Amino acid sequence: MTNLGIGLIGYAFMGAAHSQAWRSAPRFFDLPLQPDMTVLCGRSADAVSEAAGKLGWSQTETDWRKLLNRDDVQLIDICTPGDSHAEIAIAALRAGKHVLCEKPLANTVAEAEQMAAAAAEAAANGIRSMVGFTYRRVPAIGLARQLVAEGKIGTIRHVRAQYLQDWIADPEAPLSWRLDKEKAGSGALGDIGAHIVDLTQYITGDRITEVSGQLETFVKERPVAAAHSGLSGEAGTERGPVTVDDAAIFLARFGDGGLGVFEATRFATGRKNAIRIEINGSEGSLAFDFEDMNELHFYDATEPAETAGFRRILVTEASHPYVAAWWPPGHLLGYEHGFTHQVVDLVTAIAEGKDPEPSFADGLQVQRVLAAVEDSSTSRQWQEIPE
Template sequence: MDPDNSPAPAQRPRLRIGMVGYAFMGRAHSHAWRTAPRFFELPMLPELTVLAGRDAAAARAAADTLGWTDVETDWRALVARDDVDLVDVCTPGDTHAEIAIAALEAGKHVLCEKPLANSVAEAEAMTAAAARAAERGVVAMVGYSYRRVPAIQLARQLVAEGRIGTVRHVRAQYLQDWLADPEAPLSWRLDRQKAGSGALGDIGAHIVDLTQFITGDRLTELTAMLETFVSERPVAVGSSGLGGTPGTERGPVTVDDAAVFMGRLGNGALATFEATRFAWGRRNSIRLDIDGTDGALAFDFEDMNVLQVFDAHEDPRTAGFRRIQVTQPVHPYTGSWWPAGHGLGYEHAFTHQVVDLVRGIAAGQQPEPTFADGLQVQRVLAAVERSAQGRTWERVETD
C-alpha cells in the first residue's frame, strides 16, 4: 500500500479519458493527465484513451505528440465509446453545452473548460444536466485552473481563517498584450459566435472566479464598460487559439477587446475589475489585491510562486508587505513537487486540477468548481454585458 493508503498502481482502477479538442487547452490538459499520477498518489490511474478532432490526420498527429492512444473525428463517437469514463471538453465555447450535456446523459464524468458556455441559457442547461447526472454518481467540473495555483490556495486559506479580517475591497486585473498590435490576426477568440465574448469571457471570467473563490463571497451588483478598439483585423492563415500568420484578407472583430467593471460583494465589499488584451508588456498578468479590516493580500501571476501578506497589527516601525514564497511542503500541492524554493509554473495548476478531480470521483464527491459555480460566473458576465449596453447598474441573477 502507498503512504496515503491507496492501492498499488497495478490494483488501482483506471479512469479512461476522452478529450475533445487538442489546441492550446488540449495540450495543457494532456500534460496534466500524463503528469498527475507520476507526482501525486491518486486512487485511480488516468489513461489517455482517445482524442477527438475533425481532421483525422491532424488529430492523429496530435494524439501521437500528446500521448493519446486512439483518435475519433466525431465527438459523438467518442462520447458513445464504452472505454471512456470521462469526457474532457477543450473546444471553443459554442460547443461546450452540446458536448457536455451529451456526455453527462451518457453517464460520463465531464471536465469542461471555462467559461462554462456562451450564454446563461446554455450554462443553465448544463448545470441542470450535471444535477441530474449527480444523482447517478456522475461528476461535472468546470476548468478554472488558476484556482489551483498554490499561492491562490494559500490566499483563500488566509481569508477563511480571518487573517485579514473582513474583506472591504478587491482590485482584480487580468492584463495581456497579444492583441495590442492592430495587425494581429483574427482567430476564433475574436468571433462572438464561437467565443461568446472577448476579453470579458476569455480572461475576465478568471478574475471573477478568483475573486469569489478567495473571498468566499459572490458579486451581487455591478456597472460596466466594454470596448472594441480594433474592429477589423487580418484573417489568419493557419490560425491557432491565439492567432496565426496574418493574410491579406480582413474580417470583423465581433467581441470586446477590454472590459472594465465595478461591483459589490454580498458582504458589502467593493470590487473593481479590469480585463484587457491591449496592455503592452503584460503577457499574462493576473493581479489581485484584497484589503481587509486587519490586513491585505496581493498576488501577481507573473510572480506566481509569491503571495504578499500585510498584517495591519504589526509594529508600524517594521510594518510592510511580507513576501511569502509559496513553495514549502506545508503549502497546498507543493509537497508533491520540488524542494522548497524550486518554483512551479503555469502547467502545474492543470495537474492540480486533475488531482482534485480524480480524487473527487474516487471518493464519490463533487469536486469544485462545479457547473453551478460556472453558471454563477456566466451570470456575472451577462450582467456586465447588460450594464455596458444600457449604461446601468445591474443585479447579478441568482437561483
C-alpha cells in the first residue's frame, strides 16, 4: 500500500482543521504513505457536498457506516460530537480501519474503556488508533518535554495549568451542542480541561493520581439557537437549560509527588484561547503560553544568581521538533500546524507498524481524571484516579 484513503466524519470547525492537515502534511513532509482525501461524511447531503468542494475531498457520504465497507478508505477520522465517538470508533476498528478520534475520547469512562479495549484488540491485527490531543504537536511543547526528559529542570515540584476562553461569557450567547451534556459529555472540563490534563502529563512524563475539584455553571439557561429549534436565523425568545459546566478548577497530585493547580473556563473575559503552563522543578522552570505559541521560557536555577533569569527561547530552529519541514528560523508557525504534525506522526506510525501516541489508552486515562474531578465536585472529597 502506497496510498492511505481517508474518510473524515464531520466538517465543521474540527473537520476543517483536520482537512487542512491532510492537505498540507504530504506537501511539506516526506511521508511513507500518501494520504488520499477520499470521502467526507456528514448528515446533510447539500452541506457536506459544499464542504467537500471547499475543503478538498473527492467524494461524499451521508451515512458514516458506508465508509466502513469501502475498500478505498483505510482510515476513519472522527470529528463529531462526543456522543458518537464510541459507536463510530469501535465499529471502524472492528471493520479493520485505522482510527483518529478527536478529544476527549468519549463522554464517559465506560465508553472510553470500551474504545480502549477495541483499540487493543485491533492493534493485535495491525490496526492503529490515536486520540487527537494536537497541542502535543506544538514545537515549543515538544521542546518542553525534551528538556524535562533530559533533567534540565530536575525533580518536578509544581505544575500550573490554565485554559482560558470567553466565548460564552455573554449570558445571551445561544445554546449549542457543546452546552448539552448528552452530546458533549461535559463543558469546559472536558472540552478544554482535557487538553491541559494531557499536556501536563505529556510534558512531565508523569500521571495525575489524585484530584480535588469544583465545577460551576454560571449561566443556567440560554437562548435556543436555530440549530436546536429547527428555525432559520438567529436565536429566538425560547430558552433552554445549560447542562454542562462553564468552569472547572482542581488540585492534583502527580505520581512522583508533584503538586498541580488546574483551571479551565469559558468565562475568562478577554481571553480567547490562552493555554498557560508553568512547571517548577528543583533545578529550573519552564513556562508556555499558547498566545505566544512559538516561545518557551526556561529558567536554569543552576546559573549564578547575578545573571540568572527566565530565558526566552524562540522555538523556530530546524533542530526543534517538526520545524525543519517549514520555514527559516524566526518565521512563525500557527494553530493549524499542530494538526499537520498529528497527521505526520499518525501516518508514520501506521507505515512503521507502530502504535501511535497518544493512544486510546492515554485518552482513557485522561477520561478517568475528568470523571474524578466531576465526582470530587459532587462529593467535596479528594478522588483517586484508578490505574
